[in-house]
Amino acid sequence: MPVITYRKALNDALAEELTRDENVVILGEEVAQYNGAYKVTEGLWKRFGDKRVWDTPISEAAFVGLGVGASMMGLRPVVELMFWSFAFVAYDQVVNNAGCIRYMSGGLVNLPMVIRGPANGGTNVGATHSHTPESILAHNPGIKVVCPATAYDAKGLMKTAIRDDDPVFVMENTLLYGETWEVPEEEYLIPLGVADVKREGADVSLIAHGRATITSLKAAELLAQEHNIHAEVVDLRSIRPLDEDAILRSVRKTHRAVLVDENKPFCAVSAQIATIIQQKAFDDLDAPVLRVCSLDAPAIYSPRLEKLQLPTPERVVEKVLSLV
């Protein structure tokens, strides 16, 4: 099976969907002639031309809103945000327009669109460029949010997101763009709302999404090698819709849960997961549900400190050891 980068997997997904459906268009800053700030859209402008791939001015409110309006007309826009942090500049378009118009129209208006881009800290670019807004956005019914952790997931989820008839926000990670995984050559789709058990284990469930899944896998390896503790790693993949069954299945099997989440703790995605576990699997628990989140301050620039601010495998190991 070919081994490709997370970036290339996304690029392949976009190219395949541009080919398959003439209503798919790509819009965003530097996505066309520059080949993408992170090269996710590399080669697409050259291959598909001006009509399909559009460089926009630095005007998030205008081009995100344009995407919403174009989706009302039946196109399937894929709008790139250079950073999901910039969604705040277009928050009205993202949350009020993409998120609420279908509801406010009583179902008359559909919005088949994707907004995509990286949403992560850890790259020493300071607080304003390091937000992880999946919890803020998944908070809003009407919006779907997915956070792929591997190249395989990135491609399958992106293709599904583009075909989905609701607004789907795909949150990528700049620290994963260059990482490689096996990705089959034949076409495949990954349904939204289906989690993936990335490592089986019987002692504790590590539940994560996005890059925190990779952190959890590293922690699971350390736990196995150094402490003979077998952690199960559940990758949510999709935040909304959420695979609640997979979460509960794993917790009922291991009786312990540590939630690993690059959000800051307050109102994080993991806070919702913890609520679900205590609502529905309380009797199955042998220990309190614990979390490993980003440290609760704006993202710090200092490279050495930012490494510590995000969840690390060591912090996950420490948290697990406190449970057993």
Added chain:
Amino acid sequence: MEALLETKTLAAAKINHGLTAEKKIHFLRQMLRIRRFEQTALKQYQTSGQIGGFLHLYSGQESVAVGTLSLCGENDHVIAGYRMHGHALTAGMSMNECMAELFGRATGCSKGKGGSMHFFAPDKNFWGGHGIVGGQTPLGLGLAFGLKYKGLKGCCLCFLGDGAVNQGAYHESLNLAALWDLPVIYIIENNQYSMGTSLERSSAFSKCLAARAEAYDIVWDHVSGEDLYEVRAKTWTAIQRAHTESRPTVLEIATYRYFGHSVSDANAKKYRRPEEIEKYRTLHDPIQLWQKRLLEEEVLTEAQATELDAAAAAEAEEAVRFAKESPIPNPADIFSDVYSEVDRQTAAGQTGKFFFND
């Protein structure tokens, strides 16, 4: 760039020249229907206790929606802000579905989920109904982008108020409209007040808001909303520009609103004098002026005018009856129309959990 500041009457313009008596009377009927619908809605708001939230009334501005939308063809689309009962009715929405929406009933155009600010009728090329000032301006771009992408000869009329010209989204939209040659027409309905703040206190160079378009190399014009002929003539020029050159236009239409920003504002008690409102109601009312014109042109009789008004009032009363007799949505309906895939029970809506409880 030269603005087309033509002030003489444009009744003789080609687009108005061929108007039949029937069409002219129809415009009067449409304006009266808006006026009566809103008068009735206001009365119900104040007396029935069954209409909630905001109610932004369009009374005084009817000529704008009726004049501009009268020119829309098959591929011309409309999107507006929150003062849009007039645009909705003119686009062909029924009083029944609109009134029922105000009453929050299942028979409302949005099944009681949108309210006064959010009427939609995609089948009539009417895309709402948007609550955030200026927030619809990028959507108008997107509608125009979609039309152009599909190779359709059409345009998007995007309405906004004078307050919205100070929103960043509007300026961003002007830049993109000009940059990408999009067939969008931004129509500023200048009623002189953004909420309770007068134009002079809210906007730099308040004597002409449309002129801001010059910075984006967009043709603009200033229009008197009192004169339906002028509204039509100047809007038609803009529509032609969109259809043939795929270029945007900004039109500023001078108009006035009789009621407060919404039902709850202090209106004449605080930020404007009753005499000012009275002056507009008596000397500048677009419905009265149009009626007078049609009488002068001898295409209408006083009796016909009275009959049209009575019919509009009766239709509005009937809409109230319809609304009051309509069912309240079921509590279960709170969860429908959130996700398309869930409603349609497609495979994509079958996996994962979409709704969460406390």
